[in-house]
Amino acid sequence: FIDRLPSDLRAADVTQIGLMALVLSFLATLYPSWRASRLEPAEALRYE
Secondary structure (H helix, E strand, C coil), X not given: XXXXXCCCCCHHHHHHHHHHHHHHHHHHHHHXXXXXXXXXXXXXXXXX
């Protein structure tokens, strides 16, 4: 059996993964927020 998992955790890798997650999250919100900004409030609430 294996006593421990071989891993090498580097700060640069963790930082890169965190930054990529932030960038992808930001990009995923662009289209919905752009569409919402073009709607009139009364029109958006009509279908609620």
